Amino acid sequence: MYDATQFGPLIQRYRTTVSVWHVLWQLSIGPIIAVAAGVTGLVREETGSWWWVTAAAAGIALFICAGIVVLWSTSAFLDVYAYGIVVGRRFPGSPVRHVWFSEVHPASIRVFDDIDSVRSLPYRSLSSRWHFSGGADLAVTFVGPDRGTTIGTYARPFAPGEGYVIFGSQRAEEIAHLIRAGLERSGYPPEVAYQTASFGVQRLRGVGGMALGSIPGARAGWQPATNSSAQG
Numbered sequence: 001m002y003d004a005t006q007f008g009p010l011i012q013r014y015r016t017t018v019s020v021w022h023v024l025w026q027l028s029i030g031p032i033i034a035v036a037a038g039v040t041g042l043v044r045e046e047t048g049s050w051w052w053v054t055a056a057a058a059g060i061a062l063f064i065c066a067g068i069v070v071l072w073s074t075s076a077f078l079d080v081y082a083y084g085i086v087v088g089r090r091f092p093g094s095p096v097r098h099v100w101f102s103e104v105h106p107a108s109i110r111v112f113d114d115i116d117s118v119r120s121l122p123y124r125s126l127s128s129r130w131h132f133s134g135g136a137d138l139a140v141t142f143v144g145p146d147r148g149t150t151i152g153t154y155a156r157p158f159a160p161g162e163g164y165v166i167f168g169s170q171r172a173e174e175i176a177h178l179i180r181a182g183l184e185r186s187g188y189p190p191e192v193a194y195q196t197a198s199f200g201v202q203r204l205r206g207v208g209g210m211a212l213g214s215i216p217g218a219r220a221g222w223q224p225a226t227n228s229s230a231q232g
Contacts, residue, residue: 007100008082012178016076017170019116019135023074026066026134034059069126076131078167080178083186085144087131087165094128097165099144101182102155106192107224108143108164108217109179111172111201115139118166118215120208132168138201140172141165142179143217161220173201 037055072091079086085104088096115136119125124134129147132139144163145156169175176197183193204211212218 007084007086007098011080011082012174014078014080014167014169014171014175016074016078016132016168017136017138018074018133019137022133022135023070026070027063029066030059030061030063033062070133073126073133076133076167078131078169078175080175080182083182085179085182087167089131095147097144097147098151099165100151100155101179101186103145103158104179104183105143105158105160105217105224106180106183106188106195108141108158108160108222109176109196110141110199110216111138111176112141112204112215113138113201114204115166115168117204117207117211129164130166130168132166136168138170138172139166139168140175140179141167141215141217143222158217160217160222164215164217166215166218 034055037058038052041052041055072089072094075089075091075094077086077088077090084098084100086096086098088094115132115138116134118130119134126132126134142165143158143160144165145151146159146162148162149156149159167175180193180197184190205214216222216224
């Protein structure tokens with residue numbers, strides 16, 4: 001793994017903000033199924049032990065699966081160093097991305113609220129490309145290099161569609177400010193590094209694919225607006 005200390009000193013470390021209500025709902029699915037099966041068994045006057053064993057086993061299995069998903073989705077982190085960013089999950093086998101500030105597209109930096117709306121209906125699934133847990137609100141987004149490329153000593157090109165980052169945190173505005181400051185340290189003029197700062201917190205349009213498509217750089221065909229006042 002690339003040594004993040006080559007990015008200089010650590011400035012700030014962030015963990016994704018967790019929605020307590022969403023976690024409780026996820027963990028309650030197994031017990032709810034087990035109780036529902038138990039009630040059904042009483043109504044049907046099931047006397048065989050197989051019914052109760054199956055209901056209990058299903059409830060336990062769903063609880064364990066939900067627990068693993070919760071641990072995975074809530075383990076996301078983003079570390080800001082003097083000259084780069086490290087983003088990933090502290091979960092076995094999860095990939096970790098290392099990005100120089102010079103590899104971040106200045107026009108792509110945004111802060112959105114209701115980031116949970118990008119999860120597709122009706123299943124409300126989470127993607128390994130998104131670093132937030134279900135029920136998340138604020139998030140910082142930006143475009144870096146293709147996530148499939150290896151970091152080196154030279155800046156990789158920006159890669160809309162394959163290099164975007166979504167990190168959910170109630171401190172998203174603070175993270176966006178640190179990223180813009182990092183871009184300035186890396187050589188971007190202030191007017192370029194901070195060109196999207198005036199947008200503030202923006203609202204996503206629609207849900208699912210429509211909401212994801214309104215995030216700059218989430219689609220491969222994204223091009224930054226030539227007008228500095230535009231929000232595309």
